[in-house]
Amino acid sequence: MKIAIIGTGNLGSSIAKGLIKNKSFSALYLSDKNTSAVNQFVDEPYVKITNSNATAVENSDVVIFALQPRHIEGVLKEVEPLITDDHVVMSVAAGFEISRIEGIIGSDKQIIRVMPNTAISIGKSMTCLSANDSGEHKLGMAKDIFNQLGTTMVIPEEQIQAATVICASGIAFWMRLVRATTQGAIQLGFEAEEAHELALQTCYGAASLLKESGRHPEAEIDRVTTPSGCTIEGLNEMEHQGLSSSLIKGINASFEKINQIKNS
Ligand SMILES: NC(=O)C1=CN([C@@H]2O[C@H](COP(=O)(O)OP(=O)(O)OC[C@H]3O[C@@H](n4cnc5c(N)ncnc54)[C@H](O)[C@@H]3O)[C@@H](O)[C@H]2O)C=CC1
Numbered sequence: 001m002k003i004a005i006i007g008t009g010n011l012g013s014s015i016a017k018g019l020i021k022n023k024s025f026s027a028l029y030l031s032d033k034n035t036s037a038v039n040q041f042v043d044e045p046y047v048k049i050t051n052s053n054a055t056a057v058e059n060s061d062v063v064i065f066a067l068q069p070r071h072i073e074g075v076l077k078e079v080e081p082l083i084t085d086d087h088v089v090m091s092v093a094a095g096f097e098i099s100r101i102e103g104i105i106g107s108d109k110q111i112i113r114v115m116p117n118t119a120i121s122i123g124k125s126m127t128c129l130s131a132n133d134s135g136e137h138k139l140g141m142a143k144d145i146f147n148q149l150g151t152t153m154v155i156p157e158e159q160i161q162a163a164t165v166i167c168a169s170g171i172a173f174w175m176r177l178v179r180a181t182t183q184g185a186i187q188l189g190f191e192a193e194e195a196h197e198l199a200l201q202t203c204y205g206a207a208s209l210l211k212e213s214g215r216h217p218e219a220e221i222d223r224v225t226t227p228s229g230c231t232i233e234g235l236n237e238m239e240h241q242g243l244s245s246s247l248i249k250g251i252n253a254s255f256e257k258i259n260q261i262k263n264s
């Protein structure tokens with residue numbers, strides 16, 4: 001399969017890295033005005049780096065638009081004459097609805113909205129997908145691509161905004177929790193590097209426990225909280241300070257913002 005990525009910034013280059021790691025293409029075109037984030041891949045087999053969006057579209061079956069919401073409209077208009085009925089057009093642009101893409105390239109074109117996160121670069125993305133009517137039958141193919149780069153879930157387009165907050169912005173939310181844990185560990189006397197390692201492996205262990213056991217987080221918490229022990233003391237103080245509440249409020253603020261982006 002010949003894949004093009006237009007826009008190779010933070011997310012586009014992460015997708016490229018994941019695809020290159022899996023060698024899951026017969027050609028990969030990476031197009032950007034500024035290719036500095038992907039120049040490291042210049043010697044990879046079957047990878048072509050270009051400043052020409054047109055060249056990328058003309059030489060691919062699947063085109064992934066990884067542009068900021070304010071740039072995608074202009075680029076779609078630029079390459080619209082080159083998009084054929086055989087292309088599968090994918091967009092990761094947050095808040096940019098399928099109907100807006102259809103308005104530029106036509107509803108007869110196969111369009112899939114893809115919402116991955118930056119963990120796609122190491123094959124650990126949670127990627128949500130939804131398609132227009134014309135692209136529905138290509139969802140299986142899209143799942144095949146993104147399942148190699150993590151886990152996928154097909155959802156209705158109305159839920160893509162929420163998925164953006166939970167899964168894409170979610171990477172930043174979890175990073176901040178790891179960072180805060182590290183700061184706490186330094187205060188308790190660990191060197192910064194040790195603190196980071198302790199926080200990271202514990203976070204990894206917690207996520208792995210849930211994934212592998214299938215148990216509810218509270219069931220795992222019950223196994224840790226010794227009566228009158230230090231864990232429940234810490235947890236209750238965190239909740240008095242609004243830990244769950246502030247996370248939920250942050251998620252809602254993020255969701256409100258993405259809906260503003262959608263309507264702008
Ligand atoms: N960064 C993330 O974790 C995630 C981002 N997204 C969405 O992905 C999209 C891209 O985000 P980022 O990669 O963070 O942005 P970015 O700004 O890092 O990358 C965008 C790239 O597009 C390029 N570009 C701009 N105009 C162009 C043009 N006319 N032709 C070719 N290339 C052009 C820029 O040079 C830049 O490298 C956004 O819509 C964002 O909402 C979605 C999920 C996660």
Ligand SMILES: O=C(O)[C@@H]1CCC=N1
Nearest residue numbers: 094164165168169170
């Ligand atoms: O912050 C943003 O708006 C984009 C969408 C999700 C991750 N980055």
